[in-house]
Amino acid sequence: MSEHTDTGPVVPPDATGSLDPEALEAVLAAPGERFRHDYLEIRDLRVVFDGFVAVDGVDLTVTQGDLRFLIGPNGAGKTTIVDAITGLAPATGSVQFGGVELLGRASHKVVRAGVGRTFQTASVFDELTVLQNLDIAAGAGRRPWTMLRRRQVVPPEVEAALETVGLTHVRDLPAGVLAHGQKQWLEIGMLLVQDARLLLLDEPVAGMSQAEREETGLLLQRIGEQRTVVVVEHDMEFLRSFASSVTVLHQGRVLSEGTVAQVQADPRVVEVYLGSGAHGRGRGAAAQTDGTTSHPGAAPAASTEVE
Ligand SMILES: Nc1ncnc2c1ncn2[C@@H]1O[C@H](COP(=O)(O)OP(=O)(O)OP(=O)(O)O)[C@@H](O)[C@H]1O
Numbered sequence: 001m002s003e004h005t006d007t008g009p010v011v012p013p014d015a016t017g018s019l020d021p022e023a024l025e026a027v028l029a030a031p032g033e034r035f036r037h038d039y040l041e042i043r044d045l046r047v048v049f050d051g052f053v054a055v056d057g058v059d060l061t062v063t064q065g066d067l068r069f070l071i072g073p074n075g076a077g078k079t080t081i082v083d084a085i086t087g088l089a090p091a092t093g094s095v096q097f098g099g100v101e102l103l104g105r106a107s108h109k110v111v112r113a114g115v116g117r118t119f120q121t122a123s124v125f126d127e128l129t130v131l132q133n134l135d136i137a138a139g140a141g142r143r144p145w146t147m148l149r150r151r152q153v154v155p156p157e158v159e160a161a162l163e164t165v166g167l168t169h170v171r172d173l174p175a176g177v178l179a180h181g182q183k184q185w186l187e188i189g190m191l192l193v194q195d196a197r198l199l200l201l202d203e204p205v206a207g208m209s210q211a212e213r214e215e216t217g218l219l220l221q222r223i224g225e226q227r228t229v230v231v232v233e234h235d236m237e238f239l240r241s242f243a244s245s246v247t248v249l250h251q252g253r254v255l256s257e258g259t260v261a262q263v264q265a266d267p268r269v270v271e272v273y274l275g276s277g278a279h280g281r282g283r284g285a286a287a288q289t290d291g292t293t294s295h296p297g298a299a300p301a302a303s304t305e306v307e
Pocket residue numbers: 049052054072073074075076077078079080081295
């Protein structure tokens with residue numbers, strides 16, 4: 001596994017490729033009926049770390065076809081919500097996807113329920129080729145040596161994912177030589193071959209060039225037409241360009257929700273991003289009635305603007 005770097009692509013400039021709309025159509029048209037009733041329904045989600053309330057009674061509903069962005073100042077609880085959904089943080093309440101309760105399931109069983117996530121740093125196997133990375137993601141049930149062996153025939157779902165994320169031309173290169181954006185696309189491709197119907201993406205465009213952001217946004221919009229996609233993001237320009245809806249979190253709670261225009265016009269959102277940082281309001285650990293504390297000094301993200 002590797003952390004991403006912001007170094008440029010090692011593949012030649014003329015081989016950078018772009019996302020193929022026709023390939024996208026083919027992949028996204030296929031699933032059809034089985035995606036129809038997929039939606040994420042979170043009720044009264046609460047995550048407490050050693051008495052510290054990181055997520056405090058969050059309700060969230062994201063339907064298939066939506067492209068929901070989760071935003072909020074640093075420490076608002078965005079990643080913790082994703083961790084709770086995927087079995088990586090202890091939580092109470094309810095998280096259902098497609099009618100299946102996820103809370104209490106081990107991480108691998110959450111994956112089997114059709115939920116996939118990416119992390120803030122790309123987690124691909126640098127030494128393995130793009131194709132091998134996808135093959136491993138696709139073949140959870142196969143034996144390691146079978147997955148690593150170079151195949152004569154590439155499985156159709158892997159072929160389709162390669163084309164969807166625009167990496168067919170680099171499929172035999174080690175993932176380690178990919179540009180940062182390409183690594184993120186590979187991760188998304190890995191979720192597609194795993195057949196994730198709910199994709200949870202943590203800051204997918206961090207460190208990307210403008211062109212890569214644009215490609216990524218278009219990719220997510222298209223994937224979001226058929227799958228349920230939740231994007232944790234700080235990049236407001238990216239959000240304005242591609243979000244269908246936005247949930248704003250603050251101190252572990254939902255502060256505002258709606259279209260981009262609606263949340264931008266919400267005075268509470270403006271206050272959190274612009275007001276409390278400047279004047280120091282909202283800081284200090286607030287004592288809860290149950291003896292827990294919440295969000296000491298959850299500072300606004302300095303780089304984040306809502307206007
Ligand atoms: N394992 C943990 N143990 C204790 N506290 C934690 C743990 N994970 C997260 N926290 C705390 O929970 C709060 C929410 O963190 P989280 O990472 O979810 O915020 P975020 O909104 O994703 O922030 P950022 O935008 O900076 O990534 C923070 O105050 C963080 O320090």
